Amino acid sequence: MMLILLPVFGERFYIQFASKILIMIIFVSSLNLLVGFTGLVSLGHAAFFGSSGYVIALLSPIGTSMNLFVALLSSVLCVGALGAVFGALVLRTKGIFFIMSTLALGEMLFYFLHDTAFAGGSDGIYIHDRPGFNLFGWWQLDLSNVSHFYYLALILVCLVLMLIKRIMNSPFGRVISGIRVNEHRTKALGYHTYKFKLVCFVIASMIAAISGFLAAVQFGVVNPEMVGWHASGHALMMVILGGKGSILGPVLGTTTLMLVEEIFQVATKHWQLLTGIVVVLVALFFPNGLAGLNFPKKRPET
Amino acid sequence: MDAATVLIQAMNGIQYGLLLFLVASGLTLIFGIMGVINIAHGSFYMIGAYLAWSLMGWVGSFWIGLIVGVTVALLLGLVLEWLFIRFLYDRDHLQQVLVTYGLIxxxxxxxSMIWGDDVHSVPIPELLNGSIQLTENLAYPIYRLWLSGVCIVIAILMFLGIQHTRLGMMIRAGESDREMTKSLGINIGLVYRFIFALGVSLAAFSGMISAPISSVFPGMGSQVLxxxxxxxxxxxxGSIKGAMIAALLVGLIDTFGKVIHLDIFGVNIFPEMSxxxxxxxxxxxLMLRPQGLFGRER
Incomplete structure (x- = not known):
């Protein structure tokens, strides 16, 4: 309820900040699909987040605005194709090798966007006319309006969370969980695990594309940093902080970390130091994250 | 390109490859023996370079700076293993990634607090300042030759150390069966602590000796990582031999990629995309041999 009413009462800054959190929730959820549900620790997931932004920035015509649905769909499909290529490569490896090769491929994309002229180099590209949507001429969705943007992000978050829940409850999701727990056994049951992992990887990249699309449209700019591995590492922190492998974990982890970081940033210039300490402590002492915390219940007195 | 340019670029490539080997071997040792993925490895390289820069300022000698720096790195490695890494041996890769990411x-x-965010340069030590005349108008700096030599010596020492000493024996035993080695009365925890510290000092040492030929800048750690x-x-x-060959390959390809000019269909492939x-x-x-050139089938 509070989430729906926020734009009515909230100030511009808070609405924007809340939208940022919503965008990150989508991204972290897509990573959680890999890390938490399938057991694939990817350090290059930001490649899909960032490249989605680049797709929309390169496609956007100057002067007119694109139809929102066409824009979103083309982003998601392009990134899905990229995800299929990357996935087909990195899924040939396992464990620690997988971590290293995802990171390396993500960085390859970073250098590609950073070094070539058409992608605007280290400055990135501006999106001058954001995609919009016109409902039969009597209502216009304007994404430069912070409230409109917020509602779009909120709706997409709900859709994505429902989609992930649906996937995990389907027979496909069962196989995916089986791969996480014991891949050899799942294989022995007759499932072609490589194909299942690849499909899951592509789905995760497409969901990441939704968040990348929103992030690019929110401030109308993309830059190579969106693809870099620190963005992936940051999302990974949120996954484990919230508790991997639960639908609501990313919501909890993302919101908490972003709020905490905002407080740190106000408190000190060296906020990354504090973030680092928090991450180390969480990973060492609360490996199951906030969702896995068991608050000791009061024992009934005897 | 004429023959002399090719020769010089090849030497640069090999030198870069040898330096990469020093960094990568620490990484592969720590993983191969202890089963820990350490993504903070690049940070130690960066710390090494900054140490070299500030120690040069304090003690004025590159050589004393080198000794002090390696000692500091060794101690840092021991402390970090004791504080964080020893809890990670039985954990899954995700937690190892996160703890070491936090360390980054x-x-x-x-x-940034100690040294700031500026780019610095370290002068080449006087003893090695100069160059060898190859042809009439081409010379090669002595420092780069010395650097390659040092890397080769360390690689040989590492190989001999692992294959032919008592400590190397303990390391190899710990690699194949941790519990069994423990029950034979070997303090495997201590061996691991030593390996980690060794990896840290290798990375820091690479950072220190590379400082005079490249600038010292904040992002150097993640680049090398x-x-x-x-x-x-x-x-x-986990393969030292594989790390050596791959490092040389990467060094050569990266170096030549920056000097070759190649356009395909009007798109500039090199050097723009090098x-x-x-x-x-x-x-x-990954397509042809996913376990790597010298990796074991698993």
């Missing part, structure tokens, strides 16, 4: 954030912020990952993926995890060449090599290896 901590170190990069500490670096990513290239080392590529080296390890190409060479095969940053991608080593990743393309890695993708090729």
């Amino acid at each position: 954030l901590i170190f990069s912020e500490l670096r 990513i290239v080392s990952f590529v080296v390890v993926v190409i060479g095969g995890l 940053g991608m060449s080593i990743f393309a090599l890695m993708a090729l290896i």
Whole structure:
């Protein structure tokens, strides 16, 4: 309820900040699909987040605005194709090798966007006319309006969370969980695990594309940093902080970390130091994250 | 390109490859023996370079700075293993990645607090300042030759140390069966602590000796980390020999990629896209031989 009413009462800054959190929730959820549900620790997931932004920035015509649905769909499909290529490569490896090769491929994309002229180099590209949507001429969705943007992000978050829940409850999701727990056994049951992992990887990249699309449209700019591995590492922190492998974990982890970081940033210039300490402590002492915390219940007195 | 340019670039490539080997071997040792993925490895390289820069300012001698720096790195490695890494042996890779990622954030912020965010340069030590005349108008700096020599000596020492000493025996025993080695009365925890500290000081040492030929800048750690990952993926995890060959390959490809000019269909492939060449090599290896050139089938 509070989430729906926020734009009515909230100030511009808070609405924007809340939208940022919503965008990150989508991204972290897509990573959680890999890390938490399938057991694939990817350090290059930001490649899909960032490249989605680049797709929309390169496609956007100057002067007119694109139809929102066409824009979103083309982003998601392009990134899905990229995800299929990357996935087909990195899924040939396992464990620690997988971590290293995802990171390396993500960085390859970073250098590609950073070094070539058409992608605007280290400055990135501006999106001058954001995609919009016109409902039969009597209502216009304007994404430069912070409230409109917020509602779009909120709706997409709900859709994505429902989609992930649906996937995990389907027979496909069962196989995916089986791969996480014991891949050899799942294989022995007759499932072609490589194909299942690849499909899951592509789905995760497409969901990441939704968040990348929103992030690019929110401030109308993309830059190579969106693809870099620190963005992936940051999302990974949120996954484990919230508790991997639960639908609501990313919501909890993302919101908490972003709020905490905002407080740190106000408190000190060296906020990354504090973030680092928090991450180390969480990973060492609360490996199951906030969702896995068991608050000791009061024992009934005897 | 004439023959002399090719020769000089080849020497540069080999020298870069040898330096990469020093960094990547620490990474592959720590993983191969202890089973820990350490993504903070690049930070130690960065710390080494900054140490070299500030110690040069304090003590004025590159050589004393080198000794002090390596000692500091060794101690840092011992303390870090005791504080954090020893809890990670039985944990899954995700937690190892996160703890070491947290360390990256901590170190990069500490670096910014202690040394600032500026780019620095370290002068070449006087003893090695100069160059060897190859042809009439081509010369090669002595420092780069010395650097390659040092890397080769360390590689040989490492090989001999692991294959032919008592400590190396304990390390290899601990690698194949931790519990069994423990029950034979070997303090495996201590061996691990030593290995980790060794890896840290190798990375820091590489950072220190590379400081005079490249600038000292904040992002150098993650840059070298990513290239080392590529080296390890190409060479095969846990294989020192693989790390050596892959490092040389990556060094040569990266160096030549920056000097070759090549256009295909009007698109400038080299040097504009040379940053991608080593990743393309890695993708090729992943397609043909996912376990790496010298990796064991698993």
